[in-house]
Amino acid sequence: xxxxxxxxxxxxxxxxxxxxxxxxxxxxxxxxxxxxxxxxxxxxxxxxxxxxxxxxxxxxxxxxxxxxxxxxxxxxxxxxxxxxxxxxxxxxxxxxxxxxxxxxxxxxxxxxxxxxxxxxxxxxxxxxxxxxxxxxxxxxxxxxxxxxxxxxxxxxxxxxxxxxxxxxxxxxxxxxxxxxxxxxxxxxxxxxxxxxxxxxxxxxxxxxxxxxxxxxxxxxxxxxxxxxxxxxxxxxxxxxxxxxxxxxxxxxxxxxxxxxxxxxxxxxxxxxxxxxxxxxxxxxxxxxxxxxxxxxxxxxxxxxxxxxxxxxxxxxxxxxxxxxxxxxxxxxxxxxxxxxxxxxxxxxxxxxxxxxxxxxxxxxxxxxxxxxxxxxxxxxxxxxxxxxxxxxxxxxxxxxxxxxxxxxxxxxxxxxxxxxxxxxxxxxxxxxxxxxxxxxxxxxxxxxxxxxxxxxxxxxxxxxxxxxxxxxxxxxxxxxxxxxxxxxxxxxxxxxxxxxxxxxxxxx
Amino acid sequence: xxxxxxxxxxxxxxxxxxxxxxxxxxxxxxxxxxxxxxxxxxxxxxxxxxxxxxxxxxxxxxxxxxxxxxxxxxxxxxxxxxxxxxxxxxxxxxxxxxxxxxxxxxxxxxxxxxxxxxxxxxxxxxxxxxxxxxxxxxxxxxxxxxxxxxxxxxxxxxxxxxxxx
Numbered sequence: 322x323x324x325x326x327x328x329x330x331x332x333x334x335x336x337x338x339x340x341x342x343x344x345x346x347x348x349x350x351x352x353x354x355x356x357x358x359x360x361x362x363x364x365x366x367x368x369x370x371x372x373x374x375x376x377x378x379x380x381x382x383x384x385x386x387x388x389x390x391x392x393x394x395x396x397x398x399x400x401x402x403x404x405x406x407x408x409x410x411x412x413x414x415x416x417x418x419x420x421x422x423x424x425x426x427x428x429x430x431x432x433x434x435x436x437x438x439x440x441x442x443x444x445x446x447x448x449x450x451x452x453x454x455x456x457x458x459x460x461x462x463x464x465x466x467x468x469x470x471x472x473x474x475x476x477x478x479x480x481x482x483x484x485x486x487x488x489x490x491x492x493x494x495x496x497x498x499x500x501x502x503x504x505x506x507x508x509x510x511x512x513x514x515x516x517x518x519x520x521x522x523x524x525x526x527x528x529x530x531x532x533x534x535x536x537x538x539x540x541x542x543x544x545x546x547x548x549x550x551x552x553x554x555x556x557x558x559x560x561x562x563x564x565x566x567x568x569x570x571x572x573x574x575x576x577x578x579x580x581x582x583x584x585x586x587x588x589x590x591x592x593x594x595x596x597x598x599x600x601x602x603x604x605x606x607x608x609x610x611x612x613x614x615x616x617x618x619x620x621x622x623x624x625x626x627x628x629x630x631x632x633x634x635x636x637x638x639x640x641x642x643x644x645x646x647x648x649x650x651x652x653x654x655x656x657x658x659x660x661x662x663x664x665x666x667x668x669x670x671x672x673x674x675x676x677x678x679x680x681x682x683x684x685x686x687x688x689x690x691x692x693x694x695x696x697x698x699x700x701x702x703x704x705x706x707x708x709x710x711x712x713x714x715x716x717x718x719x720x721x722x723x724x725x726x727x728x729x730x731x732x733x734x735x736x737x738x739x740x741x742x743x744x745x746x747x748x749x750x751x752x753x754x755x756x757x758x759x760x761x762x763x764x765x766x767x768x769x770x771x772x773x774x775x776x777x778x779x780x781x782x783x784x785x786x787x788x789x790x791x792x793x794x795x796x797x798x799x800x801x802x803x804x805x806x807x808x809x810x811x812x813x814x815x816x817x818x819x820x821x822x823x824x825x826x827x828x829x
Numbered sequence: 830x831x832x833x834x835x836x837x838x839x840x841x842x843x844x845x846x847x848x849x850x851x852x853x854x855x856x857x858x859x860x861x862x863x864x865x866x867x868x869x870x871x872x873x874x875x876x877x878x879x880x881x882x883x884x885x886x887x888x889x890x891x892x893x894x895x896x897x898x899x900x901x902x903x904x905x906x907x908x909x910x911x912x913x914x915x916x917x918x919x920x921x922x923x924x925x926x927x928x929x930x931x932x933x934x935x936x937x938x939x940x941x942x943x944x945x946x947x948x949x950x951x952x953x954x955x956x957x958x959x960x961x962x963x964x965x966x967x968x969x970x971x972x973x974x975x976x977x978x979x980x981x982x983x984x985x986x987x988x989x990x991x992x993x994x
Contacts, residue, residue: 367874371837371888374908385904387869387893398869421868429866432894436845439922 336414338362339406344369347409353397353416354390362412366390372403381405387421390414398422452518459514460795463507467792467813468716470507474500474814475722482729504814509644511794512573516651522796523655528568530560530678534595537572541579541593548583551590559597561605561680570652571676575609577645578672582613589614589669598675605680612671618664627660708733708754708828711747713770714790715739715762719813723757726817727824741765745773753785755827760791760802767791768805775806786827790815833876835886836992837908839941841901841934842915843923844894847948850975851915852889855985860976867893870905877986883993887985896922898933909938911988918947918958918972927967942991946984950974 336352344363349356354365362369368388375383382404390397398421402413477496485493515521538554545552575593582591591613598606618626627650646660653660653674664670710733714720720737727733738747742764748756756774760767767789777783789807791798799810809823840848849867853859856875871891876884892905912934916924924947934943947958951974962969971984 366872367888368872370835370874370886371872371890371908373835374837374910376908378907383904383907385870386902389869389871425866425868428868428893432844432866433864436920439920443920 334416336416338412338414340410340412342408342410344372344410353399353414366392368401387417456514456518456520459510460793463511463514463794464792466507468719470500470503471814472716472718472722474504474816475726476718478817479722479725500814509648512648513644513651515795516648516655520795520797521651521655523567523570525565525567525679527563527565529562530564531556531562533568533572534560537575537579538593540576541583541591544579544583545591548586550583550586550588553590553592555592555594555596557596560595560607561600561678564605564678564680566656566676566678570656574649574652574674575611577649578611581645582611582615582670582672585670586613586615600680603679603681604677606675606677608673608675610671610673612669614669617666617668617670618662619666620664623662623664626662703732703825703828705754706732709751710735710824711744711751711753711756712737713739713741713744713756713758713762713767715759719759719790723820726820729817730821739763741767741770744770748774748782748785752781754829755824756785756787757824758787758789758807760789760793768802768807771802771806786829788823788827833884833886834993835888836910836989837888837890838911838913838988838992839890839892839906839909839938840913840915841892841898841930842894843896843917843920845920846894846915846917846923847975848894848913848915849891851913851946851948851973851981851984852891854975854978854981856889858978860978862976867891869893875985877989879986879989879993881990881993885989885993887989896926898930898937901937903937906937909941911941911992912938912943913946913984913988914943915946915948916969917949918961919949919952921961921965924962924967925965942988944971944984944988944991945969947972948975950979951976 333352336354337348337350338346338354338356339348340362341347344361346356346358346360346362348358356362356365362372368385368390382402385401385403388399388401390399396418397416398418400415400417402411402415404411404413473496477493477500481490481493481497512521534554534556538552538556542552542554579591579593591611594608594610594612596608596610598608600606627646650660656676658674658676660672660674662670662672710727712720712723712735714723714737720739724735724737727735736747736751736753738744739762741762744758744765758767758770771787771789774785774787775783787807789802789810790813791802791810792813793799794812802810808827811820811823840852842848844866845864849865849871850860852871852873853861856873870893873889873891874886875889876886879885890905890909892901895901914927914931914934916927918924927945931943931945945968947962947969950958950972955972958972970987971980973980973984975981
């Protein structure tokens with residue numbers, strides 16, 4: 322009985338073949354492969370041809386697993402056992418085709434998945450490298466361009482304060498406009514690079530939202546008038562006054578959209594609406610909406626306008642970087658929001674987004690007070706008539722510019738040092754009231770010098786206000802300079818009033 | 830007619846590097862983009878006429894790809910005359926431990942010549958591959974493409990010549 326069952330189960334899957342020493346078939350039960358007495362197995366499949374080479378190394382019995390003996394007629398995957406028996410060879414063929422095919426499909430899925438993982442990992446490395454290169458390139462590029470730009474901008478400003486003919490004045494005005502555009506472009510490129518590389522970090526601080534909206538309304542009312550447009554602001558009275566968020570980035574988002582609205586609207590109006598959606602759990606959900614009566618955006622382009630360097634229209638009215646909306650999208654994403662747009666050709670465009678802003682805070686009026694204190698500081702009366710100021714800068718043009726900006730006020734004695742290694746000696750020998758210091762100077766960097774000054778044992782030296790000047794605007798760098806002991810950082814390029822404002826703030 | 834010899838040649842390397850495709854290109858001058866994982870071993874044969882006048886019957890053992898060469902069954906390795914080690918130029922994982930892999934092969938298949946072949950050259954810029962291999966100090970005897978056939982015959986005929994010597 323048992324034999325019968327065994328035969329039923331394995332009968333068709335095992336073949337016994339007896340071979341002579343030359344590999345010719347003596348006997349075969351032909352279960353899997355039809356063989357005749359005298360057949361040469363070498364002719365049946367090349368596997369058997371290799372047995373000649375294998376035989377000398379083999380013991381009395383050898384097993385080969387998962388050997389494909391397929392022929393034109395059928396697929397056959399086998400385990401083979403070869404055993405020496407007296408003057409003959411016994412070959413046992415196990416037909417395990419079904420078993421191995423099942424294993425094959427498992428191996429297929431596993432290998433494909435591993436290969437895919439390897440290729441994705443490789444792709445990611447490549448993308449990261451490319452991103453790093455791009456990031457470094459933009460960083461270097463924006464840094465290197467800031468020195469010449471500072472010179473051009475500042476010297477244009479100095480030039481505008483000299484006696485000029487009407488024609489020259491007009492040319493200087495054009496120069497100023499181009500400078501402003503160039504500066505804006507540079508800021509945009511830097512912003513987009515920081516957003517895309519994930520280096521931009523939001524700085525949530527309390528600020529007066531109403532004041533910000535009033536400032537925007539005032540600024541864009543003027544801009545719209547200049548462009549022959551009407552500006553309508555609808556600010557909800559129920560909005561919280563003090564909120565906590567990144568004021569600078571909210572300002573950047575709104576100004577980017579408003580600038581676009583003015584740029585693409587020839588007649589009609591720009592409407593700026595800020596409405597409270599709801600207040601819940603110390604959070605105010607606020608809808609910001611900017612609509613215009615401009616020429617509109619074709620439906621097919623509504624998606625692509627948020628991609629870098631996309632401009633729907635070529636316009637002579639004002640050149641832009643093509644980065645504005647891309648920056649808006651990136652910043653809003655950081656704020657867990659999303660920019661929405663609807664547009665109708667020749668009717669206008671409407672951009673809107675919702676922000677969840679924290680309010681009210683325990684120190685709800687602090688932001689306001691801080692602003693006032695700051696204003697007082699800036700406007701304070703200075704104790705001395707003249708202050709001793711050290712300028713550490715190796716670029717002769719920047720030296721000239723800063724010198725011109727400061728000397729115009731008639732409040733400073735200015736010394737200039739262009740070698741980092743000589744700064745400490747100068748600081749120790751002369752009692753300075755303030756130091757303006759470029760970060761990248763020869764021999765020792767500005768932040769290293771700041772650290773040395775702060776570590777100096779004598780009062781009067783260790784507490785000299787230091788204002789850093791840099792072409793690097795990455796948050797991490799600015800934080801490092803401040804940690805080194807610099808009181809404030811002025812980004813290049815800078816205008817005269819920007820420099821003076823900071824200098825006066827830190828004079829005692 | 831010259832002398833006929835039969836030589837067993839193993840193709841080894843990680844999975845998915847194109848061992849089966851190289852054999853298919855060499856034996857039947859064909860190629861398929863579909864990847865079918867080899868399990869166990871497929872054995873094919875091609876007889877080549879060598880300049881020496883020898884008819885060499887190359888018994889090509891296409892082994893299941895693995896990155897664990899030390900686990901290959903000994904039965905597969907017995908009687909091996911020559912080895913072609915194949916890696917995929919697009920996947921560093923298949924060649925980053927090549928020296929360790931070659932040491933294992935030399936330990937297991939003593940005396941057999943080993944030819945090192947980087948495959949899938951059609952997918953990459955040759956200059957990039959050269960730089961990558963140089964940087965990693967990886968020697969390759971042939972850089973092939975089973976898809977285009979580039980350098981495939983040359984590689985197989987090279988090992989055939991070495992086995993004829």
